[in-house]
Amino acid sequence: MILDIIISGLINGSVYALLAIGFSLIYGAARIVNLAHTAFYMVASYCIYFATHKLGVHPVLAMLAAIILVTLIGLVCYQLFINPIREHEAAVLIATIAMAMAMQEIMLIIFTGDYLSVPSLIGGYLKIFGVKIAYQQLLTFGVALLILAGVWALLKKTRVGLAIRSTAQDREVANLMGMNESRVAMITMGISVGLAAFAGAVVVPLTVVNPHMWMHPLIFMLAIVVLGGLGSLKGSFVGAYILGFTEASVVFLIPLGAFLKGSVALSVMILVLLIRPEGLFGVAFEEER
Amino acid sequence: MGILGVYLRKIYTLFRGEVLVLPSRIVVFLFFLVLLFLPVVTQDLYLLRILILTSIFAILAASWDLLSGYTGQMNFGHALFFGVGAYTAALLNLHAHIPPYGSIPLGGLAAVLAGLVIGIPCLRLRGTYLALTTLAFPIILMGIVFAIPGITGGELGVSGLSRLSSSRLYDYYITVVLMLGLCTIMWKITDSKTGIIFHAIREDELAVRTSGINVTRYKLLAFSLSGFFAGISGGLYAHFMRIAGPSTLEVSMSFTVVIWAVFGGIVTIYGPVGAVFILFPLLEFFRFWPEFRMLLFAVVILLILLYMPNGILPWVRDKIEKECPRCKVRNVATRKTCRVCVAPLD
Numbered sequence: 001m002i003l004d005i006i007i008s009g010l011i012n013g014s015v016y017a018l019l020a021i022g023f024s025l026i027y028g029a030a031r032i033v034n035l036a037h038t039a040f041y042m043v044a045s046y047c048i049y050f051a052t053h054k055l056g057v058h059p060v061l062a063m064l065a066a067i068i069l070v071t072l073i074g075l076v077c078y079q080l081f082i083n084p085i086r087e088h089e090a091a092v093l094i095a096t097i098a099m100a101m102a103m104q105e106i107m108l109i110i111f112t113g114d115y116l117s118v119p120s121l122i123g124g125y126l127k128i129f130g131v132k133i134a135y136q137q138l139l140t141f142g143v144a145l146l147i148l149a150g151v152w153a154l155l156k157k158t159r160v161g162l163a164i165r166s167t168a169q170d171r172e173v174a175n176l177m178g179m180n181e182s183r184v185a186m187i188t189m190g191i192s193v194g195l196a197a198f199a200g201a202v203v204v205p206l207t208v209v210n211p212h213m214w215m216h217p218l219i220f221m222l223a224i225v226v227l228g229g230l231g232s233l234k235g236s237f238v239g240a241y242i243l244g245f246t247e248a249s250v251v252f253l254i255p256l257g258a259f260l261k262g263s264v265a266l267s268v269m270i271l272v273l274l275i276r277p278e279g280l281f282g283v284a285f286e287e288e289r
Numbered sequence: 290m291g292i293l294g295v296y297l298r299k300i301y302t303l304f305r306g307e308v309l310v311l312p313s314r315i316v317v318f319l320f321f322l323v324l325l326f327l328p329v330v331t332q333d334l335y336l337l338r339i340l341i342l343t344s345i346f347a348i349l350a351a352s353w354d355l356l357s358g359y360t361g362q363m364n365f366g367h368a369l370f371f372g373v374g375a376y377t378a379a380l381l382n383l384h385a386h387i388p389p390y391g392s393i394p395l396g397g398l399a400a401v402l403a404g405l406v407i408g409i410p411c412l413r414l415r416g417t418y419l420a421l422t423t424l425a426f427p428i429i430l431m432g433i434v435f436a437i438p439g440i441t442g443g444e445l446g447v448s449g450l451s452r453l454s455s456s457r458l459y460d461y462y463i464t465v466v467l468m469l470g471l472c473t474i475m476w477k478i479t480d481s482k483t484g485i486i487f488h489a490i491r492e493d494e495l496a497v498r499t500s501g502i503n504v505t506r507y508k509l510l511a512f513s514l515s516g517f518f519a520g521i522s523g524g525l526y527a528h529f530m531r532i533a534g535p536s537t538l539e540v541s542m543s544f545t546v547v548i549w550a551v552f553g554g555i556v557t558i559y560g561p562v563g564a565v566f567i568l569f570p571l572l573e574f575f576r577f578w579p580e581f582r583m584l585l586f587a588v589v590i591l592l593i594l595l596y597m598p599n600g601i602l603p604w605v606r607d608k609i610e611k612e613c614p615r616c617k618v619r620n621v622a623t624r625k626t627c628r629v630c631v632a633p634l635d
Binding site: 027033081084085088090091093094095097098099101102104105106108109215219222223225226230256259260261262263264266267269270273274277278279 | 363410413414417418420421422424425426428429430431432433435436540544547548551552555580581583584586587588590591594595598599
């Protein structure tokens with residue numbers, strides 16, 4: 001039981017962390033609340049399904065192709081629909097919701113609403129104290145951690161990372177220091193959507209693929225980001241594991257837990273916010289007046 | 290007879306001077322007229338059903354605007370008020386046998402309570418934090434609804450409510466008159482002193498506080514007012530559909546309300562109402578291509594927002610009217626001079 005909770009919490013937490021960090025990045029650098037973030041994750045899953053089942057491509061190749069393709073789609077969507085209306089905050093929210101809806105409907109039309117699945121990359125399982133752990137689960141966990149480390153290195157060690165971080169701190173000053181603000185936003189959008197696609201790629205062998213699969217992670221991702229503090233990457237990382245473990249323990253410990261997992265996780269978020277309104281690691285943004 | 294003639298002429302002069310001078314007022318007047326006299330022309334059940342649902346959602350969208358547009362408290366969980374109103378009305382009607390004219394206002398009051406419950410923790414939050422936190426409340430309530438199927442009917446909802454009235458025509462008049470009345474009240478509220486304070490809270494909360502206004506009280510007032518109107522629309526919906534199900538609490542419900550309001554133009558009240566009257570029948574019209582229905586809906590919204598990010602109705606209004614630069618009175622776009630102060634326009 002406890003082992004079940006730990007495994008499921010770690011895996012869910014890592015996937016949520018991937019999603020939440022991508023969301024945080026674009027919010028921090030460009031103040032865009034991208035509610036279509038998890039829709040890109042869904043599209044990536046479908047791309048992988050299509051490549052492996054219909055085209056017979058090797059799964060690893062399919063994943064790489066899906067990540068590149070979805071990143072491109074994300075950039076095109078950004079240029080077409082978000083960039084022209086960026087200064088209207090409410091309009092951006094609606095535009096991203098509409099984008100997510102459009103993607104969901106396109107997937108419904110192409111693939112119908114059936115529940116699809118993609119086979120594991122590696123079969124077999126490990127047994128620890130009588131609990132089965134599939135190698136696929138370990139792989140997902142490992143890859144997710146690897147990508148998170150990669151993002152950290154990108155942000156801390158490269159010039160692009162420096163530009164993203166400084167734009168997140170203060171857009172105007174970053175612009176004055178010679179960083180092309182709109183290009184930074186564009187690059188950040190690419191990285192952010194790429195992370196969403198990565199999350200889709202690592203999670204697709206463990207879950208069922210259907211056009212509505214973006215809704216649940218979206219809610220959790222938003223809760224995590226608020227819990228950790230908007231725009232704070234450390235907060236997103238810690239928040240992801242907090243909510244991942246909360247979700248897992250509610251499912252395993254409480255009868256009818258599957259219905260209540262969302263409620264409990266979101267109640268945790270609200271409790272944290274009551275004590276710290278800016279989230280756990282909230283960056284105090286300059287008061288925009 | 291003479292007295293009556295004088296009054297009639299007075300009313301006509303007033304009408305010509307106040308309504309006919311501006312195209313937007315003529316449109317609103319025609320809107321009232323068409324809605325009230327439509328059943329004289331046609332009593333098609335399907336058409337009436339669509340207009341009833343449109344009216345119910347128009348109240349909901351306008352109530353979102355009252356809270357989120359005017360005070361700037363972005364509420365992404367407006368379905369909470371709708372759902373609380375619907376479930377309260379349904380349970381009261383089913384178990385306490387309270388007729389609709391009692392259960393719907395009580396549902397509204399329950400939604401006021403819900404507004405206070407979520408308003409108090411949300412007082413400390415602002416901006417995107419507030420938007421994303423409020424998104425959580427209907428989901429929490431939905432989890433509870435699923436967890437106690439004995440009372441709430443779980444996934445199936447509470448069904449078997451009494452009808453709103455004895456026939457579709459009466460249903461139509463009840464909802465349409467309520468919609469027109471409630472939306473006018475909301476518009477009046479936003480036009481009053483309270484409405485100006487709501488405006489000010491959105492623009493600059495600190496300045497409002499330094500002017501000696503109790504911001505907390507006004508924010509809670511906005512939450513309860515908006516909750517009340519949304520709760521009434523929830524109750525109407527429950528009694529019209531004769532079921533209150535978990536679909537009233539769904540995330541997509543909250544999102545749809547925001548879509549309507551932003552599409553029509555926030556901080557206007559008439560914007561969201563107009564948007565519902567455009568988008569809801571449009572969605573029904575798209576059912577001729579069932580599989581492309583939601584896709585077309587999403588594409589329409591994306592395209593409109595791309596060209597009119599402030600919403601469709603303010604954009605149209607700015608095209609047909611302009612504001613006098615000196616006295617800020619609105620004029621028809623065709624006029625060369627202001628109708629009040631005769632200053633040259635543009």
